[in-house]
Amino acid sequence: MPDQPRLVSDQPEEAAKDEARRAEYREQLREYLQAPDFRAIEGFPIASAIAYFILPADIISEELHGPYGYVDDIWLCAYVADVVRRQLDDEAILIENWEGEAPLLPLIREIMDKEHDLIGDERDRILWYTGCAQLVK
Numbered sequence: 001m002p003d004q005p006r007l008v009s010d011q012p013e014e015a016a017k018d019e020a021r022r023a024e025y026r027e028q029l030r031e032y033l034q035a036p037d038f039r040a041i042e043g044f045p046i047a048s049a050i051a052y053f054i055l056p057a058d059i060i061s062e063e064l065h066g067p068y069g070y071v072d073d074i075w076l077c078a079y080v081a082d083v084v085r086r087q088l089d090d091e092a093i094l095i096e097n098w099e100g101e102a103p104l105l106p107l108i109r110e111i112m113d114k115e116h117d118l119i120g121d122e123r124d125r126i127l128w129y130t131g132c133a134q135l136v137k
Helices: 012-032 045-054 062-088 092-096 104-113 115-119 123-130
Strands: none
Touching (some): 045 062, 045 123, 062 115, 104 115, 115 123
């Protein structure tokens, strides 16, 4: 079986690149908040995700866990993207704004399918902490 690509690097030089990508994605999310399509989303989960990235403390901390600490941020991005896709009943807005190398929708599904492997039993804490708990159906 071929090796699966890592979501976050455990190499110090790659960790700096991960941080730069995280800052870039955070800025993209801020820009998307201005789009009318995103403003129509019930519960406004995107604002919650941005707040989570900005808060100095999160559930799986980068300070304590190093590069592994990004896994909750990655999971939350996938979770919010999935909520957006379901609430708008349209994946086009996600695909049009995706600049990653991997196809977006399979990536979101993979992250959601591997939730327990990635964040263990922290799902409810992350959703509560971000205010996204009311989005769970």
